[in-house]
Amino acid sequence: MSPVIEVRDLRKTYGAGDTAVHALRGLDLTVEQGEYIAIMGASGSGKSTLLNILGCLDVPTSGKYLLDGIDTGDFDEEQLSLLRNRKIGFVFQSFNLVPRTTALANVELPLVYAGVRRAQRRERALAALDLVGLTDRTHHRPNELSGGQQQRVAIARALVTSPAIVLADEPTGNLDTDSSREVLGILDRLNASGRTVVLITHEDSVAAHAMRTVRVVDGCVHSDGVAGVLV
Amino acid sequence: MRIFEIAAFAVRGLTANKMRSGLTTLGILIGVASVILLIAVGNGASSAVQQSIAGLGTNILTISPLRAQPGSTVKPLTTADAAALVGPDSPDVKYASPVVSAQATAGYGTTSYAISQFIGSDPRYFETTNSAVAQGNLFSDNDVQQARKVVVIGATVATQLFPGLDPIGKSMLVNNIPFTVIGVLAAKGSSGLQDADDMAVAPLTTTQNALTGYGSLTQIVVQARSADALPNAQAQVTTILNGRHKITTTPDYRILSQDQLLTARTATTETFTVLLASVAAISLLVGGIGITNIMLVTVTERIREIGIRKAVGAPRSSILGQFLIEATLLSLFGGALGVAAGLIGSQFTIAGIKPVLVPSSVLLAFAVSALIGLFFGSYPASRAAKLRPIEALRHE
Ligand SMILES: Nc1ncnc2c1ncn2[C@@H]1O[C@H](COP(=O)(O)OP(=O)(O)OP(=O)(O)O)[C@@H](O)[C@H]1O
Numbered sequence: 001m002s003p004v005i006e007v008r009d010l011r012k013t014y015g016a017g018d019t020a021v022h023a024l025r026g027l028d029l030t031v032e033q034g035e036y037i038a039i040m041g042a043s044g045s046g047k048s049t050l051l052n053i054l055g056c057l058d059v060p061t062s063g064k065y066l067l068d069g070i071d072t073g074d075f076d077e078e079q080l081s082l083l084r085n086r087k088i089g090f091v092f093q094s095f096n097l098v099p100r101t102t103a104l105a106n107v108e109l110p111l112v113y114a115g116v117r118r119a120q121r122r123e124r125a126l127a128a129l130d131l132v133g134l135t136d137r138t139h140h141r142p143n144e145l146s147g148g149q150q151q152r153v154a155i156a157r158a159l160v161t162s163p164a165i166v167l168a169d170e171p172t173g174n175l176d177t178d179s180s181r182e183v184l185g186i187l188d189r190l191n192a193s194g195r196t197v198v199l200i201t202h203e204d205s206v207a208a209h210a211m212r213t214v215r216v217v218d219g220c221v222h223s224d225g226v227a228g229v230l231v
Numbered sequence: 232m233r234i235f236e237i238a239a240f241a242v243r244g245l246t247a248n249k250m251r252s253g254l255t256t257l258g259i260l261i262g263v264a265s266v267i268l269l270i271a272v273g274n275g276a277s278s279a280v281q282q283s284i285a286g287l288g289t290n291i292l293t294i295s296p297l298r299a300q301p302g303s304t305v306k307p308l309t310t311a312d313a314a315a316l317v318g319p320d321s322p323d324v325k326y327a328s329p330v331v332s333a334q335a336t337a338g339y340g341t342t343s344y345a346i347s348q349f350i351g352s353d354p355r356y357f358e359t360t361n362s363a364v365a366q367g368n369l370f371s372d373n374d375v376q377q378a379r380k381v382v383v384i385g386a387t388v389a390t391q392l393f394p395g396l397d398p399i400g401k402s403m404l405v406n407n408i409p410f411t412v413i414g415v416l417a418a419k420g421s422s423g424l425q426d427a428d429d430m431a432v433a434p435l436t437t438t439q440n441a442l443t444g445y446g447s448l449t450q451i452v453v454q455a456r457s458a459d460a461l462p463n464a465q466a467q468v469t470t471i472l473n474g475r476h477k478i479t480t481t482p483d484y485r486i487l488s489q490d491q492l493l494t495a496r497t498a499t500t501e502t503f504t505v506l507l508a509s510v511a512a513i514s515l516l517v518g519g520i521g522i523t524n525i526m527l528v529t530v531t532e533r534i535r536e537i538g539i540r541k542a543v544g545a546p547r548s549s550i551l552g553q554f555l556i557e558a559t560l561l562s563l564f565g566g567a568l569g570v571a572a573g574l575i576g577s578q579f580t581i582a583g584i585k586p587v588l589v590p591s592s593v594l595l596a597f598a599v600s601a602l603i604g605l606f607f608g609s610y611p612a613s614r615a616a617k618l619r620p621i622e623a624l625r626h627e
């Protein structure tokens with residue numbers, strides 16, 4: 001079986017000429033089905049750039065990105081939006097919930113674009129909110145929720161479509177210890193149920209939840225190994 | 232993904248920020264209503280002028296002196312000219328009234344008022360100008376012969392100079408000469424450009440004595456025996472005046488029939504309408520820029536939201552659809568309210584003018600505003616929908 005994510009010689013350059021920033025410089029990475037990976041690295045090393053490309057939110061300047069063995073470079077905008085909707089769940093550091101919209105409606109959003117019928121949509125969104133422990137906050141708007149609660153809504157939204165991959169960019173970056181523990185617990189359970197999880201973190205305690213840690217330095221993978229044991 | 236779901240997003244988008252939606256609607260409303268009203272007022276003014284001219288009758292000729300041309304001499308129009316126009320040589324002329332007019336300041340007690348037209352003529356003048364008396368009497372030929380200091384005043388003068396009083400029998404001062412008010416004319420209303428009731432009429436002799444002096448008449452107003460006799464009357468008048476003024480080439484006077492006057496006035500009011508239309512066009516432009524502005528702000532504010540929607544898998548078409556429906560709803564709703572406001576506003580008299588709606592202006596204002604709203608509501612959104620999700624999310 002081919003790996004879920006396979007990245008070959010990935011490069012991303014922002015801008016051009018003298019001011020060009022080479023965020024990724026020929027990065028290779030393979031992620032197998034069901035893995036739990038932590039990406040670590042200094043600030044500005046290119047972690048978010050990598051994850052955005054993995055989430056099909058951005059396109060690389062050059063290089064190959066195979067998702068489930070299919071080259072995403074061949075996909076047009078319409079197919080990419082389908083990929084984002086069906087295969088990928090993305091969790092942002094800054095939550096990115098639709099403002100002035102209830103938690104329930106935010107979680108239902110991907111299902112609407114997936115064409116799921118109203119009754120089923122509601123049922124699945126409520127189940128996802130139950131999974132993150134927010135059954136009592138379904139009709140709250142983002143500005144009526146704490147940071148930890150907003151992040152849990154965002155995770156519910158990421159997992160409601162049952163995506164194969166969950167990508168999280170510093171999901172606990174804005175949260176206190178208790179909220180972080182809850183969020184990591186949810187990600188652990190997601191991985192235990194077979195989802196592939198890739199998260200970015202600066203903290204070793206967070207990385208300890210993962211099976212494997214990938215260190216990124218200056219846009220390249222510097223080291224790659226089982227948690228605690230660098231190869 | 233059905234259109235119904237997209238429409239639901241659009242409605243939720245509008246209701247989620249009622250202030251923003253309200254302001255956008257208001258902007259469109261004002262744009263549409265002001266254009267409709269401005270054009271209606273212009274149209275109302277010009278149709279009022281036309282009506283007031285049409286009311287003068289079709290059997291009238293107005294003779295006025297021309298200014299001297301280089302190399303020719305000009306004889307003034309005199310009372311004798313006017314008298315000579317009625318006689319056996321001109322069987323189709325019924326009357327010829329000599330007319331002088333000037334501005335005059337009238338005083339009563341401590342009140343004073345500048346009358347824009349103080350007219351001196353004979354009693355026939357009232358008939359030729361369709362002026363009916365509302366109160367008191369008109370003056371007689373005898374008053375003219377005796378140069379009695381009597382005056383008949385227009386409705387505006389009556390209310391300005393004698394507020395709350397009965398003007399009949401009162402003595403008003405014109406150039407320090409006391410005139411006795413013997414009658415008040417029925418109101419004719421404003422013609423948009425000038426107030427037809429801001430006038431007073433006194434016997435010719437008295438007026439020349441007190442105000443204008445005995446130089447040239449301002450006009451001679453000729454009434455033909457009938458509308459059909461007008462061309463003959465004009466020919467007879469021309470022959471008599473040419474003889475008296477010894478004209479061989481260009482005359483030193485001008486004869487206008489009511490038809491010509493109407494044409495001339497129509498041209499004036501057309502200019503007026505064009506002027507108003509350009510004001511309307513500018514207000515349409517300003518309104519349009521306002522709509523553009525608020526639509527652009529609205530969409531820019533929501534580019535992040537577009538990024539979020541794209542990140543969870545919204546196809547471009549559904550985002551386009553959502554913003555197109557939002558813009559359509561806002562534009563149609565604001566436009567409809569604007570038309571309603573314009574229609575209601577045109578029921579009121581504005582600055583003395585009764586607005587008359589121009590149906591095409593309603594359509595124009597509505598269509599232009601709706602199109603602008605649609606375009607600037609959906610075009611920036613379509614550009615944002617083309618961005619990669621991460622670009623939209625990072626948008627500031
Ligand atoms: N849109 C952009 N335009 C220009 N340069 C960018 C852009 N996004 C990122 N960069 C640059 O690319 C490099 C990598 O950025 P990236 O966000 O991937 O870092 P990161 O590893 O996620 O850092 P952090 O740990 O602080 O989040 C940085 O030098 C950054 O300045």
Ligand SMILES: [Mg+2]
Nearest residue numbers: 047048049169
């Ligand atoms: Mg980052």
